[in-house]
Amino acid sequence: MPRGAIIVDKERCKGCGLCLVFCPQDVLAFSGEHNRSSYDVVCMKHPEQCTGCGFCAQTCPDIAIEVYRQKKPKDGS
Amino acid sequence: MPVSTENMVKVFERPNSLNESQFSYCPGCHHGVVTRIVAQTIDELEIRERTVLVAPVGCSVSMYQWFRCDGTQASHGRACAVATGLKRVNPNLIVFTYQGDGDLAAIGTAESIHAANRGENITVIFINNQIYGMTGGQMAPTTLLGQWATSCPDGREGSLAGYPLRFAEMVAQLEAPVYVTRQSVYDQKRIMATTRAIMKAFRYQVEGKGYALVEVLTNCPTNWKMGPVEANRRLADEVVKTFPLGDLVDRGQSG
Amino acid sequence: MGADTIDKVLMTGNEAMAEAGIRAGCRAYFGYPITPQNELLEYMSAHMPQAGGAFIQAESEIAAINMCYGASAAGVRTMTSSSSPGISLKMEGISYIAGADLPCVIVNVVRGGPGLGNIAPAQGDYFQATKGGGHGDYRMIVLGPSTIPEATEHVMLAFELADKYRGPVMILADGMLGQMMEPVVLPKPVDPATLPAKPWALTGAKGREPNIVTSFYLDPEELNMMDVKRESRYRQIEEQEVRYEEHETADATVVIAAYGSVARIARTVVKMARGEGIKLGLLRPISLWPFPYAPLRAIADRVDAILTVEMNAGQMVEDVRLAVAERAQTPFYGVLGGLVPTPKDILREVKRYAG
Numbered sequence: 001m002p003r004g005a006i007i008v009d010k011e012r013c014k015g016c017g018l019c020l021v022f023c024p025q026d027v028l029a030f031s032g033e034h035n036r037s038s039y040d041v042v043c044m045k046h047p048e049q050c051t052g053c054g055f056c057a058q059t060c061p062d063i064a065i066e067v068y069r070q071k072k073p074k075d076g077s
Numbered sequence: 078m079p080v081s082t083e084n085m086v087k088v089f090e091r092p093n094s095l096n097e098s099q100f101s102y103c104p105g106c107h108h109g110v111v112t113r114i115v116a117q118t119i120d121e122l123e124i125r126e127r128t129v130l131v132a133p134v135g136c137s138v139s140m141y142q143w144f145r146c147d148g149t150q151a152s153h154g155r156a157c158a159v160a161t162g163l164k165r166v167n168p169n170l171i172v173f174t175y176q177g178d179g180d181l182a183a184i185g186t187a188e189s190i191h192a193a194n195r196g197e198n199i200t201v202i203f204i205n206n207q208i209y210g211m212t213g214g215q216m217a218p219t220t221l222l223g224q225w226a227t228s229c230p231d232g233r234e235g236s237l238a239g240y241p242l243r244f245a246e247m248v249a250q251l252e253a254p255v256y257v258t259r260q261s262v263y264d265q266k267r268i269m270a271t272t273r274a275i276m277k278a279f280r281y282q283v284e285g286k287g288y289a290l291v292e293v294l295t296n297c298p299t300n301w302k303m304g305p306v307e308a309n310r311r312l313a314d315e316v317v318k319t320f321p322l323g324d325l326v327d328r329g330q331s332g
Numbered sequence: 333m334g335a336d337t338i339d340k341v342l343m344t345g346n347e348a349m350a351e352a353g354i355r356a357g358c359r360a361y362f363g364y365p366i367t368p369q370n371e372l373l374e375y376m377s378a379h380m381p382q383a384g385g386a387f388i389q390a391e392s393e394i395a396a397i398n399m400c401y402g403a404s405a406a407g408v409r410t411m412t413s414s415s416s417p418g419i420s421l422k423m424e425g426i427s428y429i430a431g432a433d434l435p436c437v438i439v440n441v442v443r444g445g446p447g448l449g450n451i452a453p454a455q456g457d458y459f460q461a462t463k464g465g466g467h468g469d470y471r472m473i474v475l476g477p478s479t480i481p482e483a484t485e486h487v488m489l490a491f492e493l494a495d496k497y498r499g500p501v502m503i504l505a506d507g508m509l510g511q512m513m514e515p516v517v518l519p520k521p522v523d524p525a526t527l528p529a530k531p532w533a534l535t536g537a538k539g540r541e542p543n544i545v546t547s548f549y550l551d552p553e554e555l556n557m558m559d560v561k562r563e564s565r566y567r568q569i570e571e572q573e574v575r576y577e578e579h580e581t582a583d584a585t586v587v588i589a590a591y592g593s594v595a596r597i598a599r600t601v602v603k604m605a606r607g608e609g610i611k612l613g614l615l616r617p618i619s620l621w622p623f624p625y626a627p628l629r630a631i632a633d634r635v636d637a638i639l640t641v642e643m644n645a646g647q648m649v650e651d652v653r654l655a656v657a658e659r660a661q662t663p664f665y666g667v668l669g670g671l672v673p674t675p676k677d678i679l680r681e682v683k684r685y686a687g
Contacts, residue, residue, distance in 0.1 A: 162402025
């Protein structure tokens, strides 16, 4: 079970690639899938490695990434 | 394959102070990062309903289109004068300007310096990318020596075109400013430092402490003619040598 | 001091216009020293804070007009003043104020020009004021007072018109009007709380959609729409806000067209001429934009000549000729350099066309 996950808003992604470089877990890659603005959008290549650290989202200039993290045991029911 | 977020909590999302429209910036442009930090700060301080932004001339000329707060647009360089007018007649407003190096430190030098010198209770976000972005890559007052630009095709020559203008240092000489800092957003650590600096600058305004300037060293992949990753490296390796990072003035701590 | 309580006072034009501004509900004044309008700035520095308004001696005329842009955008009645070279500096800001549909009152205490010129009274800024001194398609209501009491009334009126039509309004005075003293009955103060609401103002987006004040419309269709909308307001102004005064024109064979201080001198000339049996009248444009074309045209049909007299090389005369066309002679008499024409000088000119 991965500790975190991200959701990329494909239409906001401009394929700049900054998030790929900033991800400490090598989770991200270009998907080869192009959005309506013809940008090659980013996807999770290794979702199982995601820790939900949010570095990718912090560095994304287009706020194309939402970050999720596993609920801590004390948070959960 | 769809990503599962089952049993997870959202820890990062679009700030509420922004609407749904997309930024018009080029891919990899740091303007988006700083704009997001500003919006997040407005959220955290819960000041959206009394914030007025003053957009400059340049790539962020129509930034009011992305915010869910009141906004205006100033003539080239005059954002600090416009902000002064807004704040003086309605001190309850939280007023910030967001200006590039050409706007703030070339054509608007007088307005920028004097608003700082009067200690206007406003927040000035200064985007220093060492180039004129919107007009297509001409030399800025902050262009590094030797740096190529479309209007200095042989690189900036100090004896002819002057030297990179250290605006934060100039403002730091004044008595009135409460907070003057230079930050960058080329890596995670710097993004966090910039986030803290912008928060402090706005917080000081909310507390009525006075003028704050946050200079942010940013990239311009398009006009620097390099990829975003390489541009980030240039900031970290070269630009910081001319424009050292860190706080220059912080008089807001006590009281 | 008693300007707040005493209604009839002896004041310089500059001070009277400042006091009228405060009484009109102006709560933001930004200016920069330049002769011959300094007393206006100085008066504001003392009295605006007392009225609870904002006063700043700005770092330049450019900064001052842009502070006005900000204060006006916040919904407050706003004013600046300067003299010719300083007004040139403000022109970019005035264009933005027009483009962003912001009310603002600008006083120009005109001095000799071009360039640094001198500090004597002149009317060389007529073109700049009435034909769009800044860039782009915009118009500005321009009022040309000829006495200090009228200048105070014009300040009150200017604020009303600026709010009503959402644009810049200029008082085109001159060094003489600014500097001389005259008894003035000051207008009754307006309570800013009773002024019409400005729902477009930047007051914080609380419980409503964000308000945007801008002159920037990248899409040509959108800019066209904004410009056309503004143009229709300009047509409304042309229909409703023409102001002028006719003096002894009913039986006149020659009429002087003059505004501001020159019109005041021209009244003396009319008296002198009438004393000599010359049927001389005066048409005094009060609103310089919108210009009283129709009244001038009507007079032109029944007189031999309309003599335009100005303290410049011939500026308003172009509007007079546009109005009159070939209906009557349209000679011009002007003095330059900050000189003021004497009644005798003008009467001599009148006699060339009378009888």
